[in-house]
Amino acid sequence: MQLDPVEANFYTGNPWRTLLNLYWPERRSVFAALFAYLFKASPVWVLPVITANIIDLVAHPVADGTKWICVNAIVGGIAIVQNIPSAMVYVDFLSRACRSAEVRLRSALVRRLQMLSIGYHNRTDTGALQTKVLRDVESIEMMSRQLVDIGYFASVTIVVALAVTAWRMPVFVPVFILFVPLIWLVRHLLADKMRRHNESLRKEIEGMNSLVLGMISMIPITRAHAAEDTEIARVENQFGNVRSAARKFDKTAGLFGATGWVVLMLFNLIGLTLGAWASCRGYLKLTPGDLVLVAGYFNQIMAAVMQLNAMLPVITRGFDGLRSIGEILESPDIEENRGKKSVEKIRGEFRFQNVSFRYGSNAGGPALQDINLHVHAGESIGIVGPSGSGKSTLISLVTGFHRPTGGTIFLDGVDMNEIDLRTFRRHLAVVSQQTILFNGSVRENIIYGTKNVSETELQIAVESANAKDFIAGLPRGLETEIGSAGVQLSGGQRQRIAIARALLRDPRVLILDEATSALDSSSEALVRQALERLARGRTTFIIAHHPEILSNVNRVVVLEHGLVKEIR
Numbered sequence: 001m002q003l004d005p006v007e008a009n010f011y012t013g014n015p016w017r018t019l020l021n022l023y024w025p026e027r028r029s030v031f032a033a034l035f036a037y038l039f040k041a042s043p044v045w046v047l048p049v050i051t052a053n054i055i056d057l058v059a060h061p062v063a064d065g066t067k068w069i070c071v072n073a074i075v076g077g078i079a080i081v082q083n084i085p086s087a088m089v090y091v092d093f094l095s096r097a098c099r100s101a102e103v104r105l106r107s108a109l110v111r112r113l114q115m116l117s118i119g120y121h122n123r124t125d126t127g128a129l130q131t132k133v134l135r136d137v138e139s140i141e142m143m144s145r146q147l148v149d150i151g152y153f154a155s156v157t158i159v160v161a162l163a164v165t166a167w168r169m170p171v172f173v174p175v176f177i178l179f180v181p182l183i184w185l186v187r188h189l190l191a192d193k194m195r196r197h198n199e200s201l202r203k204e205i206e207g208m209n210s211l212v213l214g215m216i217s218m219i220p221i222t223r224a225h226a227a228e229d230t231e232i233a234r235v236e237n238q239f240g241n242v243r244s245a246a247r248k249f250d251k252t253a254g255l256f257g258a259t260g261w262v263v264l265m266l267f268n269l270i271g272l273t274l275g276a277w278a279s280c281r282g283y284l285k286l287t288p289g290d291l292v293l294v295a296g297y298f299n300q301i302m303a304a305v306m307q308l309n310a311m312l313p314v315i316t317r318g319f320d321g322l323r324s325i326g327e328i329l330e331s332p333d334i335e336e337n338r339g340k341k342s343v344e345k346i347r348g349e350f351r352f353q354n355v356s357f358r359y360g361s362n363a364g365g366p367a368l369q370d371i372n373l374h375v376h377a378g379e380s381i382g383i384v385g386p387s388g389s390g391k392s393t394l395i396s397l398v399t400g401f402h403r404p405t406g407g408t409i410f411l412d413g414v415d416m417n418e419i420d421l422r423t424f425r426r427h428l429a430v431v432s433q434q435t436i437l438f439n440g441s442v443r444e445n446i447i448y449g450t451k452n453v454s455e456t457e458l459q460i461a462v463e464s465a466n467a468k469d470f471i472a473g474l475p476r477g478l479e480t481e482i483g484s485a486g487v488q489l490s491g492g493q494r495q496r497i498a499i500a501r502a503l504l505r506d507p508r509v510l511i512l513d514e515a516t517s518a519l520d521s522s523s524e525a526l527v528r529q530a531l532e533r534l535a536r537g538r539t540t541f542i543i544a545h546h547p548e549i550l551s552n553v554n555r556v557v558v559l560e561h562g563l564v565k566e567i568r
Contacts, residue, residue, distance in 0.1 A: 009021035009022075010108075010325075010326060010329045010330060015319045015322045015323070018322055019140075019144070019322070022101050022104070022105065022140075023097060023101050023144070025100070025101075025104070026096070026097035026100050026101055029093045029094070029096045029097040029100075030093070030094075030097045030148075032089075032093040033090050033093035033094040033097060033148065034148065034152060036086050036087075036089040036090035036093060037086075037090045037148065037152060037153065038156065039082060039083075039086035040083055040086040040087045040090050041153050041156070041157075042079050042082075042083075043076070043079045043080045043083060044157065044300065045157065045160045045161075045164075045300075046075070046076065046079045047076055047079070047080075047296075048164075048292070048293055048296030048297055048300070049164060049293065050072045050073075050075060050076045051292055051293075051296065052292050052293035052296070053068070053072050054069055054072055054073075055292050057069055057072075094145065094148055098141055098144055098145055099141075101141070101144065102137060102140075102141045105137050105140065105325070106133055106137050108329060109132065109133050109137070109325065109328055109329065110133070112328050112329050112331075112334075113129065113328065115334045115335060116328070116331060116333055116334050116335070117333050117334060117335050117401075117402075118335075118396070118401035118402065119333065119359075119360070119401075119402060120331065120333040120334075125206070125210045126210065126213060127206060127207070127208075127209035127210025127211070127212070127213050127214075128206040128207075128209070128210060129328070130209055130213070131202070131205055131206045131209050131324075132324050132325055132327070132328060135202075135205065135321070136202075136320075136321035136322075136324045136325050137321065137325070138321075139314075139317040139318050139320070139321035140318050140321045140322060140325075142314060142317075142318065143314050143315055143317065143318025143319075143321075144318070146311050146314050146315075147311075147315075150307045150308070150310070150311050151308065151311055153304070153307070154303075154304035154305070154307045154308045155304075155308075157300050157301070157303075157304040158301055158304050158305070161297040161300050161301050161304075162301075164293070164297065165293075165297055193252050194249065194252045194253060194256065194312065194313060194316050195316050195319075195320065197245070197248045197249040197252050198249055198313070198316045198317055198320050199320055200245045200248070200249075201242070201245040201246055201248075201249050202317075202320055202321075202324060203245075204238070204241050204242045204244075204245045204246075205242055207238055207241070208235075208238045208239065208241075208242050211234065211235050211238050212235065215231055215234075215235050218231070249313070253312070253313040256312060256313075335400075335421060337420040337421055337422055340418060340419055340420045340421075341414070341418055341419045341420060342419075342420050342423045343411075343419050343420060343423040343424045343426075343427065344423070345427075346411065346412055346424070346427050346508050346509070347377040347412050347508065348375075348377040348378060348412075348427075348508040348509050348538065348539030349375065349376055349377040349410075349411070349412050349413070349539070350373070350374075350375040350398065350409065350410070350411060350539070351373070351374050351375070351409070351410040351413075352371045352372055352373040352374075352397075352407070352409055353372060353407050353408045353409070353410065354370055354371075354372060354406065354407035354408070355368060355370075355371040355372075355397065355404045355406065355407035355408070355409060356368055356369045356370060356371070356404060356405055356406035356407055357393055357397060357402060357404055357405050357406070358405045365562070366405075366406075366562055367390050367393040367562050368390045368393050368394060368397070368562045368563075369562045369563055370407075370563065371394070371407070371563075371564060372564070373557065373564065373567070375539060375541075376539075377412075377508075377539055378537055378538065378539055379539060379540075379554045379555070380535060380539075380540040380542065380552065380553040380554050381540065381541050381542065381553060381554065381555055381556075381557060382542045382543075382544065382550035382553040382555070382556040382557065383395070383541060383542065383543050383556075383557050383559065384543075384544070384550070384556060384557070384558055384559070385558055385559035385560055385565075386560065388561075389559040389560050389561060389562065390559045390561075390562040390563075391543050391559055392513070392543070393562075394541075394559070395511055395513060395541060395543065397409060398509070398511065398541060399425065399428060399430070399511065400416060400421035400424060400425070403416075403417065411424065426505075427507055427508045427509060428507050428508075428509045428510075428511070429501075429502035429505045429507035429509075429510050429511070429534075430502075430510075430511045430513065431495070431498050431499055431502055431510075431511070431512050431513070431531070431534070432498075432511075432512075432513040432514065433513060433514040435486065435491075435494040435495055435497070435498045436485075436498075437482060437485055437486035437489075437494055437497065437498075438484075438485070439481070439482075439483060439484045439485075440481065440482070441476075441478065441479050441480060441481055441482070442471055442474065442477070442478045442479070442480050442482060442497065443458070443478040443479060445482065445486070445497055445501065446458065446461065446462070446478075446497055446500045446501050446504065447501075447504060448501060449501070449505065450501075450504045450505055453504060457504065458478075458504070460503075461500045461501075461503040461504045462478075462500050464499075464500070464503050464530065464533050464534070465496045465497070465499040465500035465503060465530045465533075465534075466496055466499075466526040466527070466529055466530045467493070467496040467497060467499075467500050467530075470493050470496070492526060492527055495527045496526065496527060496530055499527070499530045499531060499534055502534055503533075503534055507538060508538060508539060509538065509539045509540075509541075510534060510535055510538045510539070510540045510541070511540075511541045511542075512531060512535070512540065512541070512542045512543065512544070513543045514543055514544060532552070540553075555567055555568065556568050
């Protein structure tokens with residue numbers, strides 16, 4: 001899997017460069033939107049001039065004055081009416097650019113999440129990842145729109161106001177330019193504080209999402225232990241933390257907006273007063289229209305600067321979103337498969353040579369140490385041992401979810417570090433105690449991960465998994481929706497769907513991880529029969545506590561404290 005262009009051009013330390021790279025593929029749409037916006041917003045810049053002209057024509061009547069009043073009115077009317085088509089063109093091009101960039105950014109995140117190691121996912125909270133894919137991308141999209149809707153408009157407004165003022169009344173240009181250092185000073189004083197508060201708010205929201213997701217998944221257990229009040233209090237406490245962080249951010253944003261408004265309004269009042277005073281004393285020759293024009297553009301510049309100020313919280317959230325997303329897109333903890341040997345066919349022979357593994361946070365010692373084991377193709381191996389003995393770690397090494405920190409694992413005589421693990425997993429199937437199903441139909445859950453499945457192959461897999469009878473009894477058979485995580489099915493039914501899915505894959509390597517431990521006796525018998533059919537002729541690793549599950553295995557590996565205690 002190659003790096004997405006978004007990943008390749010993502011630089012957390014330079015958010016403006018990252019934003020430019022993100023929208024570069026949409027540059028034609030962006031430029032078209034910017035051009036259309038000039039026409040859309042033109043009435044705002046044209047009307048002060050037209051108003052000033054009409055006032056001067058009234059204050060100082062001239063020949064054909066009525067005609068020129070009508071000409072100005074017609075020009076103003078055209079400028080106003082054309083706003084509708086130009087606005088539609090602008091919205092179309094901007095929407096095309098923003099929505100395409102939004103999809104591309106979310107796609108890059110999904111691709112990267114699929115590339116990141118299982119260890120990364122084990123360390124990272126699901127709620128935090130969900131926040132990055134949903135809220136942070138939305139913050140970036142909102143910032144992008146406001147950079148055009150407000151930032152571009154405000155910037156052009158300031159340029160137009162300065163240009164017209166320089167043409168009609170150049171003496172006021174220095175007064176307008178003094179706005180810039182004043183606003184920069186206000187922004188400099190509050191921007192860093194606002195960034196810190198927004199980062200704190202984002203982290204609290206990530207924590208809230210994690211708690212809510214956990215609460216929903218734990219509802220059956222919570223109800224069974226009558227712990228509803230405790231769970232509600234725990235989640236509501238986090239709601240309070242979010243509220244506290246949000247209020248701090250809102251107060252800082254409000255202070256920034258109010259301070260900027262006061263500075264600009266005072267500056268506006270002082271400038272207009274000085275202009276009127278200079279005109280009354282004869283220092284400046286200003287017509288009534290000139291004063292109206294100055295006041296109009298003064299107000300426009302003030303409004304534009306205020307709009308730029310109001311953008312700061314949005315830009316802060318957007319840039320914080322870019323930094324948050326960078327934690328995924330720039331994470332080096334990926335399962336690197338590029339350039340490695342593709343696995344088209346395997347026999348299923350494994351050889352563990354002095355294999356050890358230590359988790360990064362495991363200060364107590366290695367999870368596995370000096371494992372030497374030769375598993376022949378088609379052999380079934382039982383793995384037993386007390387909790388914490390390394391059974392699951394050994395299986396994670398077989399699947400390639402973790403790589404040995406010492407020693408080597410060979411698959412059909414080839415070092416597994418040299419192969420593309422994704423292509424290897426096409427020949428692998430896992431049936432575990434925690435069956436993974438998704439919100440869809442029975443058919444969709446069975447064929448998941450297998451392409452071009454015929455109806456005959458599907459029916460054979462269903463029958464071999466002892467699932468035919470119960471599926472036939474469902475309201476819509478294979479098309480029945482099973483709900484999130486298959487909540488509408490019993491444990492035994494979910495396991496048999498998982499077995500049918502594995503049978504369709506026709507794997508050469510099979511992993512059975514406590515596949516029947518949570519089932520009642522009647523369900524366990526049906527599942528065990530299906531598992532025996534599934535395991536025939538395949539290299540099979542079985543983790544189990546019940547001796548009867550291991551009655552037909554070729555060998556049993558006993559683990560204790562990460563070591564092979566015996567093989568029998």
